[in-house]
Amino acid sequence: MSVLRVGIIGVGMMGADHAARVAHRSANAALVAIADPDQDRAARLAARFDGVRVISDPMELIADPQVDAVIIASPGSVHEDQVLACIVHRKYVLCEKPLTMDSASSLRLVEAEAVAGAPLLQVGFMRRFDPEYAQMKRVLDSGRLGRTLLLHNTHRNKSVPNPDFRSEMIVRDSLVHEVDVARFLFGQEITSITVLSPAPTSHALPGVADPQVSIFTMAGGGMVTSEVFCNCQVGYEVRCEAVAERGTLIAGRPQTGLYSTVAGAEHGSWGGEVHPDFTTRFARAYDLEVQSWIDASRRRQVVGPTSWDGYAATAVCTAGMQSLATGEPVTVDLADRTLVGA
Structure with a gap:
């Protein structure tokens, strides 16, 4: 994988910060798509970068064959469904904390990743x-x-x-x-x-x-x-x-x-x-975290905090x-x- 094509779900303060990071401060990655319930906010953010598409449905972004990996910066209440979709579509995912809202749902993601047979999830403990x-x-x-x-x-x-x-x-x-x-x-x-x-x-x-x-x-x-x-x-x-x-x-x-x-x-x-x-x-920690995730995803590995770390927290x-x-x-x-x- 020469360049990791990244999609971002959720473009509030954290997601917008990650968008600029991927687009301007990360090597071997390209920001290609964003999704957010606030379509106007998503459109304004996308306009700051070249070639970034706004996709209305986060699940559509995850399934998109032109998106290699996903950063989830949406509210924790929707993390379970979005991370699970990434696992189903075999997409490497960096999910901001908390992994989910309770331990039972976090454990379900640990189990789903185990069934998938390969680690795909890094949790955003920067x-x-x-x-x-x-x-x-x-x-x-x-x-x-x-x-x-x-x-x-x-x-x-x-x-x-x-x-x-x-x-x-x-x-x-x-x-x-x-x-x-x-x-x-x-x-x-x-x-x-x-x-x-x-x-x-x-x-x-x-x-x-x-x-x-x-x-x-x-x-x-x-x-x-x-x-x-x-x-x-x-x-x-x-x-x-x-x-x-x-x-x-x-x-x-x-x-x-x-x-x-x-x-x-x-x-x-x-x-x-x-x-x-x-x-x-x-700022430096986030830069190092995202670059590490990009490099590991290109190697088809997970090197940061795992699904178990997210569940245990x-x-x-x-x-x-x-x-x-x-x-x-x-x-x-x-x-x-x-x-x-x-």
Whole structure:
């Protein structure tokens, strides 16, 4: 496959960002088609690029023989049907998080891919491609710092303009990234989750529990704390600190690169601006993620987060939404991976 012909479903903020990425910042790929329920918005976006068709029906885009691979950036409520169609048509697919809205539907996609006999799905957990998070993973895996004991995550957005935003969406749509980070850095599954709700900010919509603090217990006994604050009024802040037996690592300190307390490491301070949104904070990560997906799809491989990773994250968030309602720990119910062929 010389050039990967890419179609994009959903051209809101994320889909439009990916469209520009594929068209202008990716090698060996061509943006050929987009689909979105808002036909006017789709037409305006398509007009920015040469030779991009607007296809009214996402299923028609997936089935189109002139589309080799698909990026799904539509709402999570329609992901199951769209990913399943990609599997049926043997199209490589990069699906933005969450994979689906609940663990049962995500598991159905894992099983469908197993029946198809070949991996086709990559889930859009772009932090795995962020240079600092990737470097942190390499250092932790090297064993130089001993066993990883704790992770501390911070995830803040300036505001949420959606008038239908609910407390559960903080778990399902935001915390899902911290779930994947924990599984990625520890290399283990999460066995239980507790979601706690302190006094809400006055900037939250009525009845919305924001911020939230979550605690994960890992299969090996490690623990993870995560603060998610969707209306912090400052900007977009995402960072992670790993605490190991012989040192610590921090990813996401603005302008410093990976920060380390290991003897001999350089230290710095920062006094600049906070990123306005995720498209700037993780621009490099998204570029690397999409290029990796393109390269792997051309080789007929999947190299990023898999359908199982998407399912496992959704299962944790499903348990997290139960914990949000009670404030009590909830055990994560995962299928037997060997039995579903993942």
